[in-house]
Amino acid sequence: MSNRRLPTQKAVAPSARDVAYVLGAMLWVDGVVVADSLPLTGTPRERLIQTLHIMAAHYEAGGLPPKLFYFRFKTQQLMVIFARRAMLAVLMPMDAPLVDIEISARKVVSTAHLKGSLDERNLITRALRTAGPSVPPQSLALVTLTTESLAIPSSHMTWTEASQALENIIAKVLSQAQAAKLIATAIQRKGIDTTRPADAATVAEIGQELTQKVPSRPIRASLEKEVAAMVATIR
């Protein structure tokens, strides 16, 4: 028996940074499309948008909003993620790294309503700014126009907006109502005047207080990163 060691083969994971793992995406804020790179045009595109809204409305008929729809077809995957004011649809090929894309998509949708919140390092943000592979030239022009509106007009982040952004992050591990209550309690305890613009240090402090309540270390670390990314958008 030979003692010679066989060379080990390391599995190379697909890089989530590669925009090729997203075929296209569409982002709505307050019901308005603010970014669009879906590789669909004409009737299929209109029907897809209509179908997504029907699905969301149907789910909401039960009294609570949806958080995520996911459909894995033979050749493509579709993920739709919801936050209170935003909705994001992401179309992926079958080899897309689902975990990484879901994390990136959640980051985008939870803070999409905030000015300057779209982080260029986020693969979903890049995908939203990059037209899909089969988009005809006339639609590329449309994409160019819509990406101009990615920065949603807004003044400094208010405490209401900051609370909402924190709530969207914390609501991934708690119910929306629990997250809202904890944030409201923290704001009240600190005697914050919510009519004034939010300051990054205090928002970070509250975010840290909340994430410390999460027992799971990996989940806590993920939430801390999201809070930090959100705080970084506060001027």
Place this chain on the structure above:
Amino acid sequence: MNGVIVSCPVDQTSVFSLSPHQKLRSDVMPAVEAVRSFIQQSAELLGECLGAGALSMGMVQGSRFCGAILAQDSSGSARVLISPEELTASMALKLLQADCDE
């Protein structure tokens, strides 16, 4: 679309085998049927737009309920997950596939 999903409370995460002639437990039947109905109808509509082939997995996640279906073969057999937890798509897929391997 029929069935209101969030009115189907479940108290624990469960994965079931479904076959065309199998009867479900009465306590989970409403939730499973609502999920199946929602996903099937959504998949038909989405499939027409995307032209992406047959559905192998569908999932719906809300604040208090998660439902997912993984198709196993063309005979109509499937695995269904219902849960009161908030699961990621990858976690739901993992749970459905892990159960299939048992």
